[in-house]
Amino acid sequence: xxxxxxxxxxxxxxxxxxxxxxxxxxxxxxxxxxxxxxxxxxxxxxxxxxxxxxxxxxxxxxxxxxxxxxxxxxxxxxxxxxxxxxxxxxxxxxxxxxxxxxxxxxxxxxxxxxxxxxxxxxxxxxxxxxxxxxxxxxxxxxxxxxxxxxxxxxxxxxxxxxxxxxxxxxxxxxxxxxxxxxxxxxxxxxxxxxxxxxxxxxxxxxxxxxxxxxxxxxxxxxxxxxxxxxxxxxxxxxxxxxxxxxxxxxxxxxxxxxxxxxxxxxxxxxxxxxxxxxxxxxxxxxxxxxxxxxxxxxxxxxxx
Amino acid sequence: xxxxxxxxxxxxxxxxxxxxxxxxxxxxxxxxxxxxxxxxxxxxxxxxxxxxxxxxxxxxxxxxxxxxxxxxxxxxxxxxxxxxxxxxxxxxxxxxxxxxxxxxxxxxxxxxxxxxxxxxxxxxxxxxxxxxxxxxxxxxxxxxxxxxxxxxxxxxxxxxxxxxxxxxxxxxxxxxxxxxxxxxxxxxxxxxxxxxxxxxxxxxxxxxxxxxxxxxxxxxxxxxxxxxxxxxxxxxxxxxxxxxxxxxxxxxxxxxxxxxxxxxxxxxxxxxxxxxxxxxxxxxxxxxxxxxxxxxxxxxxxxx
Numbered sequence: 389x390x391x392x393x394x395x396x397x398x399x400x401x402x403x404x405x406x407x408x409x410x411x412x413x414x415x416x417x418x419x420x421x422x423x424x425x426x427x428x429x430x431x432x433x434x435x436x437x438x439x440x441x442x443x444x445x446x447x448x449x450x451x452x453x454x455x456x457x458x459x460x461x462x463x464x465x466x467x468x469x470x471x472x473x474x475x476x477x478x479x480x481x482x483x484x485x486x487x488x489x490x491x492x493x494x495x496x497x498x499x500x501x502x503x504x505x506x507x508x509x510x511x512x513x514x515x516x517x518x519x520x521x522x523x524x525x526x527x528x529x530x531x532x533x534x535x536x537x538x539x540x541x542x543x544x545x546x547x548x549x550x551x552x553x554x555x556x557x558x559x560x561x562x563x564x565x566x567x568x569x570x571x572x573x574x575x576x577x578x579x580x581x582x583x584x585x586x587x588x589x590x591x592x593x594x595x596x597x598x599x600x601x602x603x604x605x606x607x608x609x610x611x612x613x614x615x616x617x618x619x620x621x622x623x624x625x626x627x628x629x630x631x632x633x634x635x636x637x638x639x640x641x642x643x644x645x646x647x648x649x650x651x652x653x654x655x656x657x658x659x660x661x662x663x664x665x666x667x668x669x670x671x672x673x674x675x676x677x678x679x680x681x682x683x684x685x686x687x688x689x690x691x692x
Numbered sequence: 693x694x695x696x697x698x699x700x701x702x703x704x705x706x707x708x709x710x711x712x713x714x715x716x717x718x719x720x721x722x723x724x725x726x727x728x729x730x731x732x733x734x735x736x737x738x739x740x741x742x743x744x745x746x747x748x749x750x751x752x753x754x755x756x757x758x759x760x761x762x763x764x765x766x767x768x769x770x771x772x773x774x775x776x777x778x779x780x781x782x783x784x785x786x787x788x789x790x791x792x793x794x795x796x797x798x799x800x801x802x803x804x805x806x807x808x809x810x811x812x813x814x815x816x817x818x819x820x821x822x823x824x825x826x827x828x829x830x831x832x833x834x835x836x837x838x839x840x841x842x843x844x845x846x847x848x849x850x851x852x853x854x855x856x857x858x859x860x861x862x863x864x865x866x867x868x869x870x871x872x873x874x875x876x877x878x879x880x881x882x883x884x885x886x887x888x889x890x891x892x893x894x895x896x897x898x899x900x901x902x903x904x905x906x907x908x909x910x911x912x913x914x915x916x917x918x919x920x921x922x923x924x925x926x927x928x929x930x931x932x933x934x935x936x937x938x939x940x941x942x943x944x945x946x947x948x949x950x951x952x953x954x955x956x957x958x959x960x961x962x963x964x965x966x967x968x969x970x971x972x973x974x975x976x977x978x979x980x981x982x983x984x985x986x987x988x989x990x991x992x993x994x995x996x
Contacts, residue, residue: 428766429733454799462732465758495758
């Protein structure tokens with residue numbers, strides 16, 4: 389199976405603590421690294437966890453609060469010092485442009501690569517990026533400022549060939565592609581060998597969804613339905629439900645309700661408020677609704 | 693004695709490593725905290741080392757390379773979340789103004805305190821700040837872009853009264869101030885009691901100098917002559933002397949030559965290149981010239 393995993397670099401919220409770094413994570417899809425959010429200190433976390441900075445393909449910024457974006461100038465400076473030549477695409481709310489263009493121009497004037505800023509549409513579900521094995525979408529969340537969630541989705545893969553059956557029927561190589569795509573095989577004598585005798589089903593496409601920051605917002609359910617892993621913010625415990633509502637954040641229980649309603653396979657909680665030195669209450673409250681819930685932590689690897 | 697000490701938050705150079713953070717340090721002078729440089733992640737270091745963020749008085753930025761300044765937006769955001777009301781003064785090269793005004797306006801639009809930017813003069817020795825016990829000066833360094841060093845200098849203090857002599861001569865309270873300042877006392881009978889019988893010398897004013905980043909630059913010696921502690925960059929070992937010259941940095945040996953020529957009491961080395969996983973060569977090369985040399989490290993406290 390091709391690689392598809394997530395590394396948590398930071399799962400804290402706006403106020404820094406000694407326990408958590410601000411938001412950032414890396415999705416490694418088939419050895420391309422996509423970054424989601426880039427809080428201050430993200431490049432230091434990449435060093436700490438020995439991630440291959442040179443493999444960074446592009447950056448997706450959910451919204452323009454400082455704890456999701458202030459790590460970009462330092463990261464771009466470092467990429468330049470490391471001799472990066474390939475352009476870097478940043479998908480972010482359009483207001484980033486005047487701010488970061490001037491900053492990057494000032495702090496890395498002699499860059500050997502371009503930084504392309506792609507504005508996000510925070511009103512609807514949108515395809516942002518596509519390669520031969522992956523699609524990345526954005527969708528609207530509900531926060532104090534325009535904010536997007538992201539969906540990473542593998543493309544449908546070809547069926548697995550049963551090598552011994554191919555040999556047995558002496559199937560010519562030029563027909564293999566069609567058979568992987570589901571075609572039957574017709575022998576010289578006109579006999580039809582049905583596809584499911586020649587192949588086994590492909591691995592189902594894996595999907596990962598990121599929802600931070602957001603109030604409780606069931607409108608996102610159609611976008612994340614059935615994903616393998618959902619990362620959903622859980623800034624507060626239920627005792628702070630009013631504060632969650634006021635600040636357009638979610639409680640752990642609300643994250644679990646979304647996970648359950650969307651029928652996801654696994655829920656990861658993150659974006660924890662600085663007020664919590666331990667997170668057992670959040671985990672318990674979420675697991676009461678959705679048992680397959682896990683707390684994230686800096687350095688955590690999630691294999692899809 | 694009033695408090696006068698330095699805490700190292702970061703003593704690495706531009707490329708982040710797992711060993712060192714980018715430049716930042718705190719000078720605590722009589723319970724006011726002055727920050728020198730503010731690389732990315734400085735606020736996280738303040739948390740880690742449990743420094744009182746609320747006591748931060750002002751910030752002094754040596755020059756506008758990212759590793760000395762990119763921590764400001766996150767720090768200002770956090771000060772705002774912590775409810776700071778008092779204005780914050782930032783002394784920095786004037787080019788910071790358009791960059792940071794827009795950034796701070798965007799990321800902390802509802803700040804309850806003002807950030808005042810004071811442009812540095814990188815051509816001459818300048819008094820930047822003064823209170824009843826301290827003066828802070830800037831002076832020119834020699835780097836690829838305009839860069840200043842900083843000198844923190846206690847003011848001359850009054851002499852110490854010898855309590856028992858004051859009592860013995862029955863000196864009236866209204867004359868004490870003059871005696872602390874060095875005056876003799878004349879008794880009712882016209883007898884002169886010389887001041888050094890009534891007082892002992894004040895503690896000599898303590899001085900701390902910060903020189904980073906800079907090429908080897910003997911022009912700074914008059915400004916830092918005889919300081920108690922000199923922090924001088926030592927980006928490279930002597931084997932990289934050519935690279936040091938090309939990049940307008942210093943070797944450890946050059947830092948020691950400056951310390952020796954200026955007759956300082958103690959030398960601290962910092963701003964270490966990411967290429968060094970251990971620093972014994974730098975220390976040895978400096979100590980061969982100036983024995984009272986020490987390597988800095990994150991979390992180090994220097995009491996003056």
